[in-house]
Amino acid sequence: MVENKMIFDKHMFKKHAPLELKKLLSSHIDILHGKEVVFNKEKFGLIAEYEVDGQRFYLYPVSKDWCTN
DSSP states (O other), rough: OOOOOEEEEEEHHHSSSSHHHHHHHHTTTHHHHHTEEEEEESSSEEEEEEEEEEEEEEEEEGGGGGEEO
């Protein structure tokens, strides 16, 4: 399986994400910034795991528009 890895960028997210999603993830955005996003031949990527206030989360779908190389 071919993996393409990118990095989540909070500035790109704020520029390109829908308003509802920006509101929903507002308390997570600083933690997500710099996380690796894996794209497996799919349009959207995955952040497999991250933690906020002791709780584990994953983020899917992640748009390539929210990432840098």
